[in-house]
Amino acid sequence: MKHSVTLDKDKCKGCTTCIKHCPTEAIRVRRGIAHITEERCIDCGNCIRVCPHKAKKAVCDDFERLKEFEYNIALPAPSLYGQFRNLTDVNQVLTAFLHIGFDHVEEVARGAELVSSLTKYEMESDPNLPKPLISSACPAAVRLICQRFPKLIPNISKVSAPFEIVAILARKEAVERTGLSPEKIGVFFITPCPAKVSAGRNPAGLEAPVVDGFFAISDIYKRLINAMKTTEEPQKLAHSGLIGVGWAHCGGESNAVFQGQHLAVDGIDNIIEVLEDLEDGLLPQIDFLELNACNQGCVGGCLTVENPYVAQTRIKQLIQHMPISMNKVSLDPGPPVYMFDDKPLEALPVNVLDEDIEVAMQKYAQIEALVETLPGLDCGSCGAPTCKTLAEDIVQGLASEDDCIFRMRERMQYLMGMGDADEYLPLPFRRRDEEAEQAEQERNES
Ligand code: SF4
Ligand code: SF4
Numbered sequence: 001m002k003h004s005v006t007l008d009k010d011k012c013k014g015c016t017t018c019i020k021h022c023p024t025e026a027i028r029v030r031r032g033i034a035h036i037t038e039e040r041c042i043d044c045g046n047c048i049r050v051c052p053h054k055a056k057k058a059v060c061d062d063f064e065r066l067k068e069f070e071y072n073i074a075l076p077a078p079s080l081y082g083q084f085r086n087l088t089d090v091n092q093v094l095t096a097f098l099h100i101g102f103d104h105v106e107e108v109a110r111g112a113e114l115v116s117s118l119t120k121y122e123m124e125s126d127p128n129l130p131k132p133l134i135s136s137a138c139p140a141a142v143r144l145i146c147q148r149f150p151k152l153i154p155n156i157s158k159v160s161a162p163f164e165i166v167a168i169l170a171r172k173e174a175v176e177r178t179g180l181s182p183e184k185i186g187v188f189f190i191t192p193c194p195a196k197v198s199a200g201r202n203p204a205g206l207e208a209p210v211v212d213g214f215f216a217i218s219d220i221y222k223r224l225i226n227a228m229k230t231t232e233e234p235q236k237l238a239h240s241g242l243i244g245v246g247w248a249h250c251g252g253e254s255n256a257v258f259q260g261q262h263l264a265v266d267g268i269d270n271i272i273e274v275l276e277d278l279e280d281g282l283l284p285q286i287d288f289l290e291l292n293a294c295n296q297g298c299v300g301g302c303l304t305v306e307n308p309y310v311a312q313t314r315i316k317q318l319i320q321h322m323p324i325s326m327n328k329v330s331l332d333p334g335p336p337v338y339m340f341d342d343k344p345l346e347a348l349p350v351n352v353l354d355e356d357i358e359v360a361m362q363k364y365a366q367i368e369a370l371v372e373t374l375p376g377l378d379c380g381s382c383g384a385p386t387c388k389t390l391a392e393d394i395v396q397g398l399a400s401e402d403d404c405i406f407r408m409r410e411r412m413q414y415l416m417g418m419g420d421a422d423e424y425l426p427l428p429f430r431r432r433d434e435e436a437e438q439a440e441q442e443r444n445e446s
Pocket of ligand 2: 005023025026027040043044045047048
């Protein structure tokens with residue numbers, strides 16, 4: 001897996017802020033620097049959002065890559081439209097792409113409408129489909145399921161992502177239009193999040209990547225704004241309606257599928273909660289489950305520039321005057337060309353203690369015993385997000401008991417003989433002093 005989310009070692013201060021916000025416990029700080037465990041990372045972008053030193057980043061492509069191809073196509077995500085103040089016509093944005101180096105632009109919203117149509121087909125054509133059908137559109141959510149909720153993999157929709165479907169179509173149509181061979185055509189997705197970059201580079205369900213490169217919305221935004229200022233008459237390039245553009249915010253996808261009871265969830269912590277409920281059989285009445293790792297949906301991706309709530313409101317205003325939909329899949333002779341039956345999703349177990357089950361059981365017992373001896377504060381000073389993860393790292397030989405500041409206190413005390421090592425610890429980690437607390441309370445009251 002080639003991840004988009006990476007660390008800039010020169011900027012990392014080892015502050016441990018990120019370890020607490022990673023939903024998959026993928027980050028450790030060791031010797032003053034953060035490390036991401038690649039197989040655990042789902043590219044959700046949380047660490048990019050919270051790092052106070054801007055040391056986490058999403059690696060996208062350089063604009064110079066356009067020079068590698070004879071004909072370039074931009075695929076803007078629907079969330080891009082929410083980034084512009086007072087936008088009344090998406091053609092203004094789409095035309096701007098033709099002024100910044102692209103030869104053609106194809107909306108991902110078009111792919112979203114096709115996916116909506118395919119998902120309806122999927123739900124109607126197979127009476128044995130496990131319920132609820134889970135959207136496959138958010139790659140961070142899909143990877144989370146493969147890691148932590150593998151029992152739910154059969155519930156994930158087999159329809160490819162909108163940007164992949166539209167990439168396949170756009171390249172095919174460009175070949176017909178220009179007579180160029182497919183490899184001379186560059187197809188670039190304008191992405192709101194790193195999860196889509198990683199998913200596009202390592203596509204689930206497709207034999208090979210169908211997108212040549214990825215530009216972050218935040219990287220391309222200024223170029224577009226400048227081009228929009230000088231564009232007088234926008235061309236009519238839009239090929240989608242409110243169903244496709246509405247996918248930009250949480251609830252847009254499930255409104256489009258509108259098949260029985262649906263639930264739209266945003267935010268990775270909420271997703272984990274809902275998936276736990278689902279695994280426990282607590283959501284039997286839901287037919288379709290839309291998952292968005294980012295708050296408010298794709299408008300909340302960490303590669304956007306606008307506040308997600310503002311962007312969501314803009315999208316809702318923008319779609320009011322759009323046609324309902326401009327794209328529908330023809331079911332004749334059958335649609336499954338965009339469904340990934342040939343390369344199904346697989347479980348990605350990340351907590352395997354040992355291949356040998358007996359050894360794994362022994363290690364599990366060691367971890368449980370070790371957790372009992374640790375303070376249970378989950379303070380993160382050891383560089384692991386919780387005491388339990390430190391215990392796992394110790395048993396796996398990746399950390400030492402001395403990494404725990406409290407265990408270190410005991411050790412220092414031992415080394416110092418009868419003395420108390422407390423005064424050598426930073427204030428938050430010293431023992432409670434009831435006399436001092438009482439004195440402070442009296443001071444405050446007086
Ligand atoms: S938040 Fe993480 S990546 Fe950023 S400086 Fe702190 S330890 Fe390093
Ligand atoms: S991108 Fe998400 S999963 Fe990956 S290291 Fe950062 S917070 Fe963890």
